Structures are given as structure tokens and as C-alpha cells.
Amino acid sequence: MELMETLQSHGEQTALVHGETTYSYARLVDRIGEYEKLLQESGVQQGDVAALVGDYSFETIAMLLALHLHRCIIVPVTSELQSEQRQRFEEAFCRLAIFMTPQPRIEKLSCGDTHPMIEKLRQARRSGLVLFSSGSTGKPKAMIHDLDRLIAHYENKRGKRLYMLLFLLFDHIGGLNTLLNALFMGAAMVVPPSREPEAVCALIERYKIRVLPSSPTFLNLLLISGMPERFDLSSLRMITYGTEAMPESLLKRLKSAFPKAKLLQTFGTSETGIAATSSKSSESTYMKLDDPNLEHRIVEKELWLRSGTQVMGYLNASMESFTEDGWFKTGDLVEEVGDGYLKIIGRSKEVINVGGEKVLPVEVESLLLQMPEVEDVMVHAAANAITGQSVAADIVPAKPTDAKSLKKAVRRFCKGKLEGYKIPTKVQVVEKTNFGGRFKKMRCE
Amino acid sequence: MNEKIEKIIITVLQELGEELEKESLENPTAQTRLFGGRGVLDSLALVSFVTDLEDAIDEELGQSVVLADERAMSQKTSPFRSVETLRDYIAGLLDG
Structure with a gap:
């Protein structure tokens, strides 16, 4: 229909x-x-x-x-x-x-x-x-x-009357995927007033929400917040997570906090659409791409996809991430673990993943370079147990200063110019930034 | 030691409050709830707060601690519940 x-x-x-x-x-x-x-x-x-x-x-x-x-x-x-x-x-x-x-x-x-x-x-x-x-x-x-x-691609979904939370944003392929699924199933969508754990949990209890599409970072925050003890979340039957790698320890804690819910990894890219996946089990980060609409192969550890719902092309960039015969190089590094299951092990690109939100180091660098206090800067990922990664800046200051006041200046400067998650949480004062032999900044954790 | 740690936590909270223009962070006490149920921090602020606090402890006490790690996350009661719980958690880390 x-x-x-x-x-x-x-x-x-x-x-x-x-x-x-x-x-x-x-x-x-x-x-x-x-x-x-x-x-x-x-x-x-x-x-x-x-x-x-x-x-x-x-x-x-x-x-x-x-x-x-x-x-x-x-x-x-x-x-x-x-x-x-x-x-x-x-x-x-x-x-x-x-x-x-x-x-x-x-x-x-x-x-x-x-x-x-x-x-x-x-x-x-x-x-x-x-x-x-x-x-x-x-x-x-x-x-x-x-x-x-x-x-x-969503037509002919089976109707299901259940409550789903609209958690992922609608300018994101994951958010659109939730929306289109819900519309075709005839599900009831619940808009959260904020994406904070308390607000989300209150809605789950009130509407007996069955499906929670989310991200590992949010689920981590949910557990830290202690909300699962305050609210009745037993209605949850399926919790899906995507947009970033799921740490195995977090998955274990989730499984014990939500014994009745199925934990499912979703996988997709803005370029190819969201794929139907199955997780080996709720305790497993191994997943299988079983979507008749999607082909995959692994080339030098990188996952390549080709789907019926992929983009026509880019409006402002070359097609270099696509091969001539239409394969999209995802930049995700995966390992084949047998029986057709894959495990995501990281990204080959220089993108910082703050709780599923992608940050380009260059974007933050070019803003920081506008500060009179900054002579040179390199922005890179720092490991963070809450959001997986966070944004860190190594700054060569124009005048001698200490990290603390520089950090204050950086945050003040960035406020209102960058989305909150892109603002550096860590600032270090360095004498020179770490350039490689090809004058490309070497970013490492 | 506990007093010292509490003072550091409160100073970091106040500074962050200034930065984020949050009045609720002007006068924190030991009982101030941090994250979850009427906590003063939202998710993004929590991430900044944790890195700021790690830096401050390093600076003031000359010891480096990692506050947001597996150990902290998997506590039965999250150390980030209130200033008090966090103070006790840090004291435990520094002792150990």
C-alpha cells in the first residue's frame, strides 16, 4: 500500500x-x-x-x-x-x-x-x-x-499497534528510519520533551513504550542516572542501538538491567539507508546484515555496502567513497567472526564520535584558529567512558598561558558557534602540534 | 581529605555553572544532586564536568584519577548521583 x-x-x-x-x-x-x-x-x-x-x-x-x-x-x-x-x-x-x-x-x-x-x-x-x-x-x-x-522500501510493513519513542533526530537516517517504520506500521510515536534519561523514562512508564531506538551513549547515561530503579520500564521489549560502537561491558549491564528486552544493533549509513540486522544474541555485539536489499563485502577490513536505497550522489563532494560499480566504502572496520556475523571494530576515518554525533576535527580547528589566543591547534578524539569519545584540543598558545584558563577561553569562544557536543571538553597546552611527514596532522588518542 | 575533595568538586561545579550560565550551580552543597533525578547536570554538562574535575584533582592534589571509567559506570549506585557520593568515590580511588 x-x-x-x-x-x-x-x-x-x-x-x-x-x-x-x-x-x-x-x-x-x-x-x-x-x-x-x-x-x-x-x-x-x-x-x-x-x-x-x-x-x-x-x-x-x-x-x-x-x-x-x-x-x-x-x-x-x-x-x-x-x-x-x-x-x-x-x-x-x-x-x-x-x-x-x-x-x-x-x-x-x-x-x-x-x-x-x-x-x-x-x-x-x-x-x-x-x-x-x-x-x-x-x-x-x-x-x-x-x-x-x-x-x-517501507511499504508492506506489517501493522503493529505499539508505542515507539522518537529518540533519534529526523535529519538523521536513523531518525527517519524510526519515523517511516512507525508510519507504515501504524505505531504510536512519542516525542520526548528532552533527550535526558529522566524525561525519556517517565514517558516509557506512562505510555508503556515497547520500542526504544537509541545509542550506546544514551543507554550508558540511562544506567548512570539511576532512573531504571525509579521508573517502571518493564514494557520495553526492544532496545535498538546504533550510530557508534557498543562496548561489551555496557551491553552486559544493559542485559541485566532489562532482562526482558531484546537488545538489537542497528546498522546503516546515510549513504545506503538502514539495513535489517540481527544480533547473534542480546549479549552479543556480533551482528548479521540480513537484508535482501543490501549486499556487503569486506575489503581490507573495511565494510563495503551496496543497496537498493542508496543515494543518487553528493551535491558538494566527489563520489570517491563509491566505487564505479556502486559499492559504498563505509569507513567502518569490521571483522568476520564466523557464520556470517560481523563485529564492528572501529572507523578508518578521522571522525570523532561523541555519543553517536560525528565531529570533524577540521571544523573545530578552523574555529579555534580564529581565537587570538591560539597560534596553532590540533583537535582529536579523547577516550571517554560516557560518550565513547570526546573532543580534545592540543593548542599552541599565542602567549604563555595555562591549560585551565585556555580551556575557559575556548569554551566561552565556542559557545553559540558550535553545537554543544563539538565543544572541546579537554584542552592541553603544547609547544607544537604533531605533524606527520606529509604535513598532515597526526591525530591519535 | 574528604573536605578538600568536596571543595574541589564544588569549585568545579561553580565554574562550570558560570560557563553554562546555570543559576542552579551557584551554591552547591554536599547534598546537591548531580546527575539523574532532579540533578543539576544534563548529559552534555556531565561530560564536561567529569573532565574538568579530573583536571582539577590533578592540579590541586597532584594525583591523576579517571572518574568516568568502567569501574565508575558499573557501581551499583552511580558515583555521579550527588556531590557526596562523588566525594566518597574519589576518596576511595585516592586511597586505593
């Missing part, structure tokens, strides 16, 4: 719970219709590239689907920083931005340029989706998906 037909068939079932308000699927269908009309009346054309700015809400989801039906190319943006928003608008050739606050405010943007891949979608009258991933050159890579094809 197609998307709208499916949504209609869910009728009065609950689609979304946000704060004290509950919205049915019928209401969602109505709102999508209203927004389609609004788009039309505002002169939004089929094939226009539209940024959709906001976090999950009934309105945002309705607008996302209205844009899809209107055959637009959608660029979801959840960042609240204006500089970051503008950068994304530019990289994706956005003609308009829709700010959901939560009512829509449509702003026309002065972008006269376009891209051959955008034109291709426009001519085929198909909707598109632009996602960003961390490249290695400082700018986030904008990639474009054929959204019709991506959505078709």
Missing part, C-alpha cells in the same frame, strides 16, 4: 503523542492535506528544494509528508544555530526554508543555482531528500536520496 493509503487505513489510531496532546492518524492525514494546500498557495513548486527546520512535532512530520507529496526535495535541518542552518541551505541549493515554530513560516531564499541531480529528480517528478554526513574536508557532505524509492 502506498503511504497515504496506509496512513488513512490507520484511521483513529494514535499517531503521535507530544506533551499532553494526542494526535490520531486521521488528524495527521488532514494536516498533511492542509499543508499541501498551503504549499500550493505559497507558490512552492514541484521540484523545489525546501529546507525543513525544526525538531520532531506533529506539525513537522505533517509538513515533511506534505513536501513529499508535493514532489519537493526536502532538506531536514535540526540545528538551532543560524550559521549552521544557513550553511546547510547553501550546500543543498535550497530555494526556500520552512521554519516550524511549530506553525510553518515559509521564507524564500535567494538561491539561483541548481545541481544536475536535483534536475533529474525534478524532471522525473519524484521527491528527494538531502542528508548531511561528515566528510573529511571540513564541510559536511550533502547527499541526495530519491525519497520515493526510500519510502517504497
